[in-house]
Amino acid sequence: MRHNPLSDSSLSPPTGLAFSLTFIAASIVIVSLIAPWALLPWGIVLAIIVGLALHFFETPLARALSLGLLQSLYVLMGGAAGSLSPGLGLLAGMFFFAMFGGRGMIDIRDFPRDKVTRVQTLPKRYGVKRTAQFTAICLLISFALSLAAYFTGEFSAIYLYLDLVFIGVGLICAGFFVTRPSPKLAYTLTLVFMMGMGSLICLAMILGSM
DSSP states (O other): OOOOTTTTTSSOHHHHHHHHHHHHHHHHHHHHHHOGGGHHHHHHHHHHHHHHHTTOOOSHHHHHHHHHHHHHHHHHHHGGGSOOOHHHHHHHHHHHHHHHHHHHHHHHHTHHHHTTSSOOOHHHHHOHHHHHHHHHHHHHHHHHHHHHHHTTTOSOHHHHHHHHHHHHHHHHHHHHHHHSOOHHHHHHHHHIIIIIIHHHHHHHHHHHTO
16 A cells, blocks of 8 residues: 555655655756756656645646646657657647546546545546546547647657557557446556556657657
8 A cells, every 4th residue: 555655654744845845946957957948847846746735736637737748848858869840749739638638537447536525526526437438539649649749750660650559559448448337447547558558658669759
């Protein structure tokens, strides 16, 4: 079982704040030296993290939106060492929709535990079936954007081959999820998407850009 160091008092708030500020300061220095223009997405990332810490994104959709934005901004920051391109923008959009919709799958996974608490989640607000449909639609958009990135001409054929596997497996998983959504299936698919599928598309991006 995971514990929050702040909530279980194993880490004092002043120590946690000092730890966070140290790494924030180090990150702004590194970003400034490597790619100054990346300070814009870096600043947005910091604003979102502060907003999450101050509970500004408490509604289910706002929470999903903030997590999707973080994923897309990480892609833009990672590409700051090179240059912006249509393909990079499409991949940022792909990660946005993958995480935006993926939040619904995570909420369904945690639904048995969350339904006895006051926390607001997508299935508690909209129901399990609608949340699964929302997740499937976002995943379809994500798959479409990943394929569109290849047709910008910025990636080699190896990207296409791996991306087709990514899309094929993803469509099968999304189909199962939307027709029979359950916490148990969501738990399994969360592992598949976050570990297997995430690693596959990142491998496709790396090998396809060489």
